[in-house]
Amino acid sequence: MAGAGPGRQGVLGLQPERAREDPRHRVQPPPDAAGHRERACELGRAAGGLRPPPVDGADGPGPAAAAGRPLGRHPRARAALAGLVALVLGAGAPAPAVVRAREPLSGGCAARGALASLAALNSPDGVRASLLLGRCLAEEGRLREAIVLLDRAQAHPTLAPYARLWAAEAALRLGDPEGAxxxxVQALRGGLAGDGVVRAQLTLARAWLQLGRARQAEAHAREALAQARGDEERAWAWWWLARAAEVRGAGREARVRYATTWWGFPGTEASHAAWTELRRLGRVPAPPVGARVERARRLRDPAAALREWRAAxxxxxxxxxxAEAYLQVGLLQLGSSSAVASLTRAxxxxRYGPQARYWLGAAYARLGHEAAAARTWSGLARRFPTSPWTARALVALAxxxxxxxxxQAADRWLAPATAFRTAAGDQARWRRGWLRYRQGRYxxxxxxxxxxxxxxxxxxxxxxxxxWAALAxxxxxxxxxxxxxxxARDYPHAYHGQRARERLGLSIPPPAPAPVPVDLPHxxxxxxxxxxxxxxxxxxxEDEVEVVAQRTPSxxxxxxxxxxxxxAGDLRGSVGAAEALVRPWSWRAPELDAGLWSLAYPLAHWEVVERFARERGLDPxxxxxxxxxxxxxxxxxxxxxxAVGLMQLLPSTxxxxxxxxxxxxxxxxxxxxxxxxxxxxxxxxxFGGDVVMALVAYNxxxxxxxxxxxxxGDSVDEFIERIPYAETRAxxxxxxxxxxxxxxxxxGDR
Structure with missing residues (x-):
C-alpha cells in the first residue's frame, strides 16, 4: 500500500498460501453468509452486444434489470470495466482463446445480418445462430421475432434451457406470463446452472405475480434467495419477496422486506428500486437488524462497515x-483499546473462539501490551492445540x-508450529533454519x-x-x-528460483509453449x-464450468x-482461477502454455499503465x-x-x-x-534507483x-529477510x- 506505515499495510489481492495479515479477510463467515461473492454483472455480454433484454414492466423492475451494469460506481471506473473484455482478450492482454467459434458466431450482434442467413440453415451452426440472433433482437425490443428464434434454438441439445429462459423473459415483456x-418450468427441468437457476426462479416469481398467484411467486423468490451467490441476485430475491407480500396484502411485511433490500445490499439496482417502493408506501421503516448485518458484510469502506456493525x-x-459482529468490530479497530473489549466478547x-483469541492477542500487541498478547496466544495454543489459528499464534510469539x-525462545515457539500443514507451518519450518543461519550455525x-x-x-x-540451504x-x-x-531447475518461476538463476548467471527460462485452442465443431x-x-x-x-469442475477438476x-x-469482466476472478493452476512456487510445475500464464499475469489496463510508467521513467x-x-x-x-484502487493509495497520500x-x-x-x-x-x-528499497517504502x-x-548490507537476500515487518518481507x-x-x-513483445 502506498504511504502505509507500521501495521497499516495493504491487504488485498493475495494468494491464499501467502496472504498478508488481513483481519477482515480472515474472518470465517457463518454458514448463512458462505458463498457470497461479487460478480461483474453481465459485462461480457454487454461488451459483445449480447446483453439480455431488460424485463422492466408495469409491475416493477425484474431480476435482469441490472444486466450489463458493472459494479463500478465511479464513471471512469465503469467505463474501464465495460472495456475490460477488449483489454483482457484483445490487444491489451493477449490471452488466446481456449475455445472459439467461426464467424459470424463470434461476431456478436454486429454480425446480425450474417447470423440471420446462418439461422436459416438446419444445422448445429444454424441453431447457434438462432440463439444468438434471438438474444440480439430481444435486446433491441423486437420481442416476437426474438421468441420465434429462441424457440427454434430449443433444438440445441445442451443450450435448450437457456433458449427457454431467454424466450420466457421476452414473453413476459410481451405480456404473456403463462407462456413465460x-x-x-421446462428450463429449470433442463438443468440450468448457477445464476441461470436464480434468474429463472426470479422470472417465475414475476410471472406468477402477473397471473395473480402471490404465494407461488413468494415460493420461487425464496428458492432464488436460497441459491443466489451474488449481491444483485440476493437483493432481487428480497425485492420480489417484498412485492409478493404487498400483492397478498401484507403491507408491514412488504415494508420490512423492501427495507432489507434497500439497506442490506448497498449500491445494487434492487436497493435503489426498493427505496423507491418504500417512498411510495409512505413510510420508510428503520433498517431491520438482519439488513444491517447484510450491509455490514458488504460495505467496502471500513469506517462505514464499523458504524453498521455497531448499529446492529x-x-x-x-x-x-x-459474536460475528463483536469479532468484526474488533478487527475494524484493531489498533485501539476498544478492539480488546469487542474481541473479548467474541x-x-x-465458532469464532480460536480466531477471536488470535486477534485479541494481536490487539494487545498493537497496543504494546506484550505480556497480555503472549498470555492470550499461549492460552490459545493450550486450549486449541490443533487449530490453524494456533499455528499463527505460535509464529507470532516466535x-x-x-x-x-x-x-532460543523463538525456536521453542516455532518447533510445535512446524507440525501444521498450513502457511504458518510452512513459515515456521523456514524460520527455524533462518534463526540458525543468523547465529552462524550454517x-x-x-x-x-x-x-x-x-x-x-x-x-x-x-x-x-x-x-537458503545453498547460501548456508x-x-x-x-x-x-x-x-x-x-x-533454478525445479522452481524456475518462483522468486527464489529466479534469484538462483541470477546468481548462476543463467538466462531466463525458454518461452512457454503456445496454446492450442479448441474449435467449436460446425x-x-x-x-x-x-x-x-x-x-x-x-x-x-462460468456457471457451467464451475459445476463440471467441482465433479471432475482438470x-x-x-x-x-x-x-x-x-x-465476463471479472479480472480478479480470472487471475485467481489461473494462478491456482500455474503456482509459480510449485515443485516442477507441469508444462503450461502461454495462454494460461497470460491469464494469471495479464497485461491489464496496459495502455494506462504504459503511458504513466513511461512518463515517470518506470518499467511498465x-x-x-x-x-x-x-x-x-x-x-x-x-x-x-x-487504501483504495488498483495501486492501493491512501487518500492522504x-x-x-x-x-x-x-x-x-x-x-x-x-x-x-x-x-x-x-x-x-x-x-x-x-533510494537511488534501488527497486527493493522503493518497494519497501511503497508498502x-x-x-x-x-x-x-x-x-x-552487501546481501540483498539477507536484507529482505531481516525486514522487521513480516508483511513487507512477503x-x-x-x-x-x-x-x-x-x-x-x-x-520480447514490448
Missing part, C-alpha cells in the same frame, strides 16, 4: 450474529521473541532447510528453503552451485460449457474458467507487478486501512500528490495509476524504509516474483 411460466449490536442481535463463541533477540540451518524441502516440496517455502553451504565454504542449479454439438464459452456467453459459461477446465471470467512491467500484488487488478479494492483528488476518485484506474506511478517513482528517487512507508537502511518478494514473470512472458 411454461418455458421457465445496538439494535440487538441473536447470539451467533452478535471469544466465548465456539517473531516477538526474535525481535527481542531471544532466538550446517544446522542447511539440514533443517533441506529436510523441510524434502518433506514439503510443494510448499510455497520449499524453493526458499533450498535456496556457501557460507561454510562448501560447493553450493549444484543446489542452486536444482532450485457439424455437431459440444458440451454446454464449451458451447457457451465459444459463443461469448461468458457468465453462463487443467483444461481451470484454464477455461479463467478465460470465461476474463471474458514493474508497475503491473505492483498492481497485481496490491489489488489483483480490482479498481474498487479497499483495504481495512483505507493521494492528496499529497494531487490536492484536487477526492477519495472516490481513486477507484478510477487512470487516477490510481497516475498517482501510484508518481509515488513509486518518488520512492525510487529517494511500509518512506519513514520505515529509511529506518531499515541500517540493515542493508510483499517485496511477491512483487519481485511477479516482475520476473512479467519480464519472462512479455519482454
Amino acid at each position: 411460466r411454461r418455458r421457465l 449490536l445496538h439494535q440487538g442481535l441473536p447470539h451467533h450474529l452478535a 471469544v466465548p463463541d465456539p 517473531s516477538r521473541a526474535e525481535r527481542r533477540g531471544d532466538l 550446517a544446522e540451518a542447511e539440514a533443517l532447510w533441506r529436510e523441510a524441502a524434502r518433506l514439503h516440496p510443494d510448499s510455497p517455502f520449499a524453493s526458499a528453503a533450498l535456496y 553451504r556457501a557460507r561454510r565454504g562448501v560447493e553450493a552451485r549444484s543446489l542452486l542449479e536444482a532450485v 457439424d455437431r454439438y459440444a458440451s454446454r460449457a464449451v458451447e457457451l464459452a465459444a459463443l461469448g456467453l461468458y457468465r453462463e459459461a 487443467q483444461h477446465l481451470a484454464r477455461l474458467l479463467a478465460w470465461v471470467r476474463a471474458g 512491467l514493474l508497475v503491473l507487478a505492483v498492481v497485481r500484488e496490491e489489488s489483483r487488478f480490482d479498481p474498487e479494492a479497499v483495504s481495512p486501512a483505507g 493521494a492528496r499529497g500528490l494531487d490536492p484536487s483528488v477526492a477519495p472516490q476518485d481513486l477507484v478510477d484506474p487512470q487516477t490510481s495509476v497516475r498517482l501510484g506511478t508518481a509515488y513509486l517513482a518518488g520512492r525510487l528517487r529517494d 511500509a512507508g518512506p519513514g520505515a524504509a529509511r529506518r531499515f537502511l541500517g540493515l542493508r 510483499y517485496v518478494k511477491r512483487v519481485l516474483e511477479s516482475y520476473g514473470l512479467y519480464r519472462w512472458l512479455y519482454r
Whole structure:
C-alpha cells in the first residue's frame, strides 16, 4: 500500500498460501453468509452486444434489470470495466482463446445480418445462430421475432434451457406470463446452472405475480434467495419477496422486506428500486437488524462497515450474529483499546473462539501490551492445540521473541508450529533454519532447510528453503552451485528460483509453449460449457464450468474458467482461477502454455499503465507487478486501512500528490495509476534507483524504509529477510516474483 506505515499495510489481492495479515479477510463467515461473492454483472455480454433484454414492466423492475451494469460506481471506473473484455482478450492482454467459434458466431450482434442467413440453415451452426440472433433482437425490443428464434434454438441439445429462459423473459415483456411460466418450468427441468437457476426462479416469481398467484411467486423468490451467490441476485430475491407480500396484502411485511433490500445490499439496482417502493408506501421503516448485518458484510469502506456493525449490536442481535459482529468490530479497530473489549466478547463463541483469541492477542500487541498478547496466544495454543489459528499464534510469539533477540525462545515457539500443514507451518519450518543461519550455525540451518524441502516440496517455502540451504553451504565454504542449479531447475518461476538463476548467471527460462485452442465443431454439438464459452456467453459459461469442475477438476477446465471470467469482466476472478493452476512456487510445475500464464499475469489496463510508467521513467512491467500484488487488478479494492484502487493509495497520500483528488476518485484506474506511478517513482528517487528499497517504502512507508537502511548490507537476500515487518518481507518478494514473470512472458513483445 502506498504511504502505509507500521501495521497499516495493504491487504488485498493475495494468494491464499501467502496472504498478508488481513483481519477482515480472515474472518470465517457463518454458514448463512458462505458463498457470497461479487460478480461483474453481465459485462461480457454487454461488451459483445449480447446483453439480455431488460424485463422492466408495469409491475416493477425484474431480476435482469441490472444486466450489463458493472459494479463500478465511479464513471471512469465503469467505463474501464465495460472495456475490460477488449483489454483482457484483445490487444491489451493477449490471452488466446481456449475455445472459439467461426464467424459470424463470434461476431456478436454486429454480425446480425450474417447470423440471420446462418439461422436459416438446419444445422448445429444454424441453431447457434438462432440463439444468438434471438438474444440480439430481444435486446433491441423486437420481442416476437426474438421468441420465434429462441424457440427454434430449443433444438440445441445442451443450450435448450437457456433458449427457454431467454424466450420466457421476452414473453413476459410481451405480456404473456403463462407462456413465460411454461418455458421457465421446462428450463429449470433442463438443468440450468448457477445464476441461470436464480434468474429463472426470479422470472417465475414475476410471472406468477402477473397471473395473480402471490404465494407461488413468494415460493420461487425464496428458492432464488436460497441459491443466489451474488449481491444483485440476493437483493432481487428480497425485492420480489417484498412485492409478493404487498400483492397478498401484507403491507408491514412488504415494508420490512423492501427495507432489507434497500439497506442490506448497498449500491445494487434492487436497493435503489426498493427505496423507491418504500417512498411510495409512505413510510420508510428503520433498517431491520438482519439488513444491517447484510450491509455490514458488504460495505467496502471500513469506517462505514464499523458504524453498521455497531448499529446492529445496538439494535440487538441473536447470539451467533452478535459474536460475528463483536469479532468484526474488533478487527475494524484493531489498533485501539476498544478492539480488546469487542474481541473479548467474541471469544466465548465456539465458532469464532480460536480466531477471536488470535486477534485479541494481536490487539494487545498493537497496543504494546506484550505480556497480555503472549498470555492470550499461549492460552490459545493450550486450549486449541490443533487449530490453524494456533499455528499463527505460535509464529507470532516466535517473531516477538526474535525481535527481542531471544532466538532460543523463538525456536521453542516455532518447533510445535512446524507440525501444521498450513502457511504458518510452512513459515515456521523456514524460520527455524533462518534463526540458525543468523547465529552462524550454517550446517544446522542447511539440514533443517533441506529436510523441510524434502518433506514439503510443494510448499510455497520449499524453493526458499533450498535456496537458503545453498547460501548456508556457501557460507561454510562448501560447493553450493549444484543446489542452486536444482532450485533454478525445479522452481524456475518462483522468486527464489529466479534469484538462483541470477546468481548462476543463467538466462531466463525458454518461452512457454503456445496454446492450442479448441474449435467449436460446425457439424455437431459440444458440451454446454464449451458451447457457451465459444459463443461469448461468458457468465453462463462460468456457471457451467464451475459445476463440471467441482465433479471432475482438470487443467483444461481451470484454464477455461479463467478465460470465461476474463471474458465476463471479472479480472480478479480470472487471475485467481489461473494462478491456482500455474503456482509459480510449485515443485516442477507441469508444462503450461502461454495462454494460461497470460491469464494469471495479464497485461491489464496496459495502455494506462504504459503511458504513466513511461512518463515517470518506470518499467511498465514493474508497475503491473505492483498492481497485481496490491489489488489483483480490482479498481474498487479497499483495504481495512483505507487504501483504495488498483495501486492501493491512501487518500492522504493521494492528496499529497494531487490536492484536487477526492477519495472516490481513486477507484478510477487512470487516477490510481497516475498517482501510484508518481509515488513509486518518488520512492525510487529517494533510494537511488534501488527497486527493493522503493518497494519497501511503497508498502511500509518512506519513514520505515529509511529506518531499515541500517540493515542493508552487501546481501540483498539477507536484507529482505531481516525486514522487521513480516508483511513487507512477503510483499517485496511477491512483487519481485511477479516482475520476473512479467519480464519472462512479455519482454520480447514490448
